[in-house]
Amino acid sequence: xxxxxxxxxxxxxxxxxxxxxxxxxxxxxxxxxxxxxxxxxxxxxxxxxxxxxxxxxxxxxxxxxxxxxxxxxxxxxxxxxxxxxxxxxxxxxxxxxxxxxxxxxxxxxxxxxxxxxxxxxxxxxxxxxxxxxxxxxxxxxxxxxxxxxxxxxxxxxxxxxxxxxxxxxxxxxxxxxxxxxxxxxxxxxxxxxxxxxxxxxxxxxxxxxxxxxxxxxxxxxxxxxxxxxxxxxxxxxxxxxxxxxxxxxxxxxxxxxxxxxxxxxxxxxxxxxxxxxxxxxxxxxxxxxxxxxxxxxxxxxxxxxxxxxxxxxxx
Amino acid sequence: xxxxxxxxxxxxxxxxxxxxxxxxxxxxxxxxxxxxxxxxxxxxxxxxxxxxxxxxxxxxxxxxxxxxxxxxxxxxxxxxxxxxxxxxxxxxxxxxxxxxxxxxxxxxxxxxxxxxxxxxxxxxxxxxxxxxxxxxxxxxxxxxxxxxxxxxxxxxxxxxxxxxxxxxxxxxxxxxxxxxxxxxxxxxxxxxxxxxxxxxxxxxxxxxxxxxxxxxxxxxxxxxxxxxxxxxxxxxxxxxxxxxxxxxxxxxxxxxxxxxxxxxxxxxxxxxxxxxxxxxxxxxxxxxxxxxxxxxxxxxxxxxxxxxxxxxxxxxxx
Numbered sequence: 071x072x073x074x075x076x077x078x079x080x081x082x083x084x085x086x087x088x089x090x091x092x093x094x095x096x097x098x099x100x101x102x103x104x105x106x107x108x109x110x111x112x113x114x115x116x117x118x119x120x121x122x123x124x125x126x127x128x129x130x131x132x133x134x135x136x137x138x139x140x141x142x143x144x145x146x147x148x149x150x151x152x153x154x155x156x157x158x159x160x161x162x163x164x165x166x167x168x169x170x171x172x173x174x175x176x177x178x179x180x181x182x183x184x185x186x187x188x189x190x191x192x193x194x195x196x197x198x199x200x201x202x203x204x205x206x207x208x209x210x211x212x213x214x215x216x217x218x219x220x221x222x223x224x225x226x227x228x229x230x231x232x233x234x235x236x237x238x239x240x241x242x243x244x245x246x247x248x249x250x251x252x253x254x255x256x257x258x259x260x261x262x263x264x265x266x267x268x269x270x271x272x273x274x275x276x277x278x279x280x281x282x283x284x285x286x287x288x289x290x291x292x293x294x295x296x297x298x299x300x301x302x303x304x305x306x307x308x309x310x311x312x313x314x315x316x317x318x319x320x321x322x323x324x325x326x327x328x329x330x331x332x333x334x335x336x337x338x339x340x341x342x343x344x345x346x347x348x349x350x351x352x353x354x355x356x357x358x359x360x361x362x363x364x365x366x367x368x369x370x371x372x373x374x375x376x377x378x379x380x381x382x383x384x385x
Numbered sequence: 386x387x388x389x390x391x392x393x394x395x396x397x398x399x400x401x402x403x404x405x406x407x408x409x410x411x412x413x414x415x416x417x418x419x420x421x422x423x424x425x426x427x428x429x430x431x432x433x434x435x436x437x438x439x440x441x442x443x444x445x446x447x448x449x450x451x452x453x454x455x456x457x458x459x460x461x462x463x464x465x466x467x468x469x470x471x472x473x474x475x476x477x478x479x480x481x482x483x484x485x486x487x488x489x490x491x492x493x494x495x496x497x498x499x500x501x502x503x504x505x506x507x508x509x510x511x512x513x514x515x516x517x518x519x520x521x522x523x524x525x526x527x528x529x530x531x532x533x534x535x536x537x538x539x540x541x542x543x544x545x546x547x548x549x550x551x552x553x554x555x556x557x558x559x560x561x562x563x564x565x566x567x568x569x570x571x572x573x574x575x576x577x578x579x580x581x582x583x584x585x586x587x588x589x590x591x592x593x594x595x596x597x598x599x600x601x602x603x604x605x606x607x608x609x610x611x612x613x614x615x616x617x618x619x620x621x622x623x624x625x626x627x628x629x630x631x632x633x634x635x636x637x638x639x640x641x642x643x644x645x646x647x648x649x650x651x652x653x654x655x656x657x658x659x660x661x662x663x664x665x666x667x668x669x670x671x672x673x674x675x676x677x678x679x680x681x682x683x684x685x686x687x688x689x690x691x692x693x694x695x696x697x698x699x700x701x702x703x
Contacts, residue, residue, distance in 0.1 A: 112554055112555030113555075114525065114555075239552075239581065241427050241581045242426070242581065243692055244427075246643065246689055249644075253627070253644040267552065268552075268582065270584055270685070273645070274645060274646050275646060292647075311590075312567070312571060328563075329588075330606070331589040331590045331592075331605060332606050333607070335587075365681075373555075374557055377555075
């Protein structure tokens with residue numbers, strides 16, 4: 071059981087039901103050392119439940135979870151030794167300073183005093199927080215609190231990190247810092263499983279699993295996922311997006327059309343063919359537009375396409 | 386200045402807390418029926434501005450008019466003429482759908498002879514007819530957020546403020562929600578959105594970015610992507626990524642380098658000139674270079690480019 075694992079995290083047919091709802095439905099995936107793997111999906115997709123089962127704090131109804139070579143259900147203590155789990159609300163003590171919080175977690179995790187100072191200095195440096203060591207945690211911004219939570223969770227050098235929506239409510243600048251730390255950890259061989267409800271954040275992961283109602287929709291690299299859409303995506307820029315929509319919404323070849331702030335985002339069957347058709351339509355109705363160009367599909371396009379073409383989704 | 390086409394007008398608005406200038410003489414005019422996005426890092430002055438616009442905080446100097454009322458002199462009238470919705474905080478989860486609606490109707494003093502009609506309207510708009518007796522906490526995210534919107538506009542306010550209205554909601558529900566918002570805007574309601582969420586920012590007709598209390602960028606999403614970015618953006622596939630970033634930090638003409646999934650994003654002055662230079666520079670440092678291309682910046686790239694990491698950290702925690 072302690073032999074070197076193939077994958078740092080393995081979920082095999084994990085299943086969990088709560089009264090009236092199957093939160094996670096036969097979910098399988100694996101994460102290698104040095105990989106950042108994203109569990110991506112809206113609220114209620116099953117992300118938190120999956121992370122809890124992997125962290126060993128909630129037993130699955132069916133299936134197995136293993137972390138760093140340990141079966142989480144059979145050997146929770148062994149798994150815990152190599153694992154760090156950061157829930158959505160990480161327990162920071164607001165009336166303790168940054169340093170005191172780190173020391174507290176280092177004690178909990180049994181980090182040796184001799185290693186402690188080096189480790190926390192290095193982590194705080196990476197987080198861009200070296201100058202805030204004496205500040206009370208309660209006085210930090212949202213982004214800094216999240217980073218401090220991560221620092222605390224990393225004091226014992228885990229091989230596997232489970233993060234539950236670490237960047238929710240964090241502004242884009244802090245979000246970028248946060249991701250920089252994750253990439254550094256990954257390059258040191260740590261396996262990272264992170265969840266997010268922001269579909270655009272999926273692009274930052276090495277691989278993603280798109281979840282919907284407890285089931286796995288897709289699992290692949292972001293680039294391969296986008297290639298899977300198999301449709302063209304057009305961006306129409308117009309000073310009058312509403313009239314552009316009125317002209318184009320019933321045009322042929324459209325599978326989805328979204329009104330944005332200064333144009334339209336349209337998924338079509340054949341971009342090369344539809345561009346001149348759309349241009350002609352807008353011109354003949356005298357609707358002003360700047361450009362119609364093909365753009366790279368987003369993960370959101372894929373998600374919407376998959377969900378609306380197949381599964382039953384309540385609106 | 387009183388222009389009937391503008392429903393939010395901000396002139397030299399200033400707010401100080403002690404010596405700290407939270408909002409530094411900003412100016413904005415927002416048209417009736419516009420969906421306007423207000424972005425900025427935590428601590429940049431966003432919430433202070435919103436609180437002033439909602440009549441909850443008195444400006445130190447300058448002025449702001451919302452729906453024709455002065456926020457400093459007529460805060461009560463301002464509050465009666467706005468709706469406010471934040472998905473996270475506005476509903477009582479242990480009340481039924483209909484009870485939440487009645488509660489908000491009472492809070493907003495909807496006249497009793499209009500009550501029935503407004504409640505019907507809200508249920509219709511939120512697509513919740515027949516679901517009146519469900520407990521709010523058990524509703525799916527998309528329903529909840531439409532209910533929150535319905536509650537926020539029961540009194541037909543001409544201006545509504547939305548705070549990250551669709552964060553965490555599935556993309557299909559999010560699109561439906563924004564359809565609703567666009568309909569309201571078409572009918573002349575002015576929508577003021579604050580968000581950290583670039584997917585939401587794309588739905589706004591215009592965006593303002595506030596940083597250190599000042600408006601540092603203003604324009605349509607595509608204008609911002611084209612003009613506000615300091616330099617151009619390259620996607621570079623190379624191996625190993627970690628050392629490539631380190632090496633590129635000191636490369637000439639590279640303004641920023643960040644790992645992005647399986648590739649790097651570089652900010653450079655001139656993409657065409659930089660591509661061969663970067664290629665050579667990386668090869669000279671024994672890094673294997675794959676594909677390099679110029680890519681269109683996202684709103685997030687613009688946002689980050691306009692606010693420097695280090696300075697903003699200091700600012701927001703000061």
